[in-house]
Amino acid sequence: MSQHQQPAKQRRTMIASTVGTVMEWYDFNLYGLASALVFGPLFFGSSSTGATLASFATFAVGFAARPIGGIFFGHLGDRVGRKHVLLITMLAMGIATALVGVLPTHATVGIWAPILLIVLRIAQGIAVGGEFAGATLLTVENAPPGRRGLYGAIPAMGTGAGFVLASAVFGLISLLPEDAFLSWGWRIPFLLSFGLVIFGIWARRSIEETPVFSEVQEQGEKVRFPLLHTLRTQPGAVVRTMGITVSGFVWGYLIQAFALSYATNELDIPKSTLLWAIALAATLEIGAIPLWGHVSDKIGRRRMVAIGLATTALFVFPFFELLETRSTPLIFLAFVIAMPLCKDMVFGPQAALVAEQFDAKVRFSGVSTGREIGGALFGGTAPFIGTALQSATGSIVPVALYVLAACALTLIAVFTGRETARD
Known part of the structure; x- marks a missing residue:
């Protein structure tokens, strides 16, 4: 391939990967928003704390399914290639998300409503389990x-x-009268997934395989059972990958799900205010994530992540204090600092950092398995644990300490490995 063609191919691959990732995470994040705002009363028959916990439990189920997807799609990614996996995961995610939009509620079918919801959440989790590793x-x-x-x-x-897309759509729909929002309005964002998945598949249809995987194929280095090979030869890298993801999962999903529920139910902040605050912060993330990834190329992954962890640790208590002011500008400020600054200083370098832990022939399996097990243990459980801690103590302090513990685990994981930015 000529020097002129190579950058063009890189740009096409980057755009197609990013467009598809936007579509998939629109689908996955919709569920987090709905679990905080509507699934309790609609699928569990109550607006109580118990129903909110049950709703967050189904949210966690999606994360529990992600390692299954990580293992399955990781195997496919290392055996048949990265690009084929990304088409499969997008189709599965889109169908599962759209079907949530046509589910009957608890008032109509009783116990079958949460059961069907859980089945579709599992399908979402399996699909997204292969998405992040494949796209990055x-x-x-x-x-x-x-x-x-x-x-x-x-x-x-x-x-x-x-x-951003999920929050903006949900924010617009939440402006409907409460009765309309709960009866049919909440379904619209999920049904939009039908069109989005078609667009995403179109964007990814012409992706070429990576030169790294092509070289593995040409040299006959493919491993028959990539995950078993990884666990036998690089077990520390899998554990380290899990640790690298801890703080981002805990802090990110406490912000996006627990804080949304806490601020709505305990502080009586309008949900539209919170959704727009999160949407603004997520909009800034579009620039912040590649910025911090780029900075990590200059100063090193470990230093970049350490700065992000220190910033998060210093801001966790002020974040909740800003919410408790009930002031709209201060609520917006809380989310703007928490997400594109605190969270993304750690998240921005993460894709390269975890990829650099593994050999090319088992990289998809290693990244997806380690990351998605981390997601199941620390991401999906975060809103549930946060709600349980706050409900049991009547205080936000245990929730903040929970975040600090997650930061400590990530710091240990990052600094037990070597610096890889300049390899």
Whole structure:
């Protein structure tokens, strides 16, 4: 391939990966918003704390299913290639999300409503379990020397863009009268997934395989059972990958799900105010995530992550104090600092950092398995644990200490590995 063609291919791959990631994370984040705002009364028959906990439990189920997707799609990604996996995951996610929009509620079918909801959430979890690794590996493995942090962060910013889209759509729908919102309005964002998935598949249809995977194929280095090989030869890398993701999962989903429920139910802040605050912060993430990935190429992954963890630790108590003011400008400020600054300083370098832990022939399995097990243990449980801690103590302090513990685990994981930015 000529020098002129190579950058053009890299740009096409980056755009296709990012567009698809936006679509998938729109779908996945919709569920988090709905679990905080509507699933309690609609699918569990109550607006009580118990119903909110039950709703967040189904949210966690999606994360519990993610390692299944990580293992399955990781195997496919290392055996048949990155690009094929990304088409499958997008189709599965889109169908599952759209079907949530046509589910009958508890008032109509009783216990079958939460059961069907859980089944679709599991399907979402399995699909997204292969998405992050596939999309980021496509760009990291196509990146020019010294730019893996930036290239890996660009599709990762699709997580922020997907949340912007989900928050904005849900924010608009939440302006409907309460009766209309609960009876049919909440379904609209889920039904939109039918159109989005078609667009996403169209964007990804022409993706080419990465040169790294093509080289593995040509040299006959593919491993028959990539995950088993990884666990036998690089078990520390899998554990380290889990640790690298802890703080981002805990802090991110406490902000996006627990804080939304807490501020609505305990502080009586209008949900539209919160949704627009999160949408603004997520909009800023679109620039922040690649920025911090790029900075990590310059100053190193470990230093960038350490700065982000320190910033998060210093801001966790002020974040909740700003919410308790019930002042709209201060609520917006809380989310703007919490997400594009605190969270994304850690998240921006993450794609390159976890990819750099593994050999190319088992990289998809290693990244997806380690990351998604971390998501199941620490991400999906975060809103449930946060709600349980606050409900049991009547205080936000245990929730803040929970975040600090997560930051400590990530710091240990990052600094037990070597610096990889300049390899």
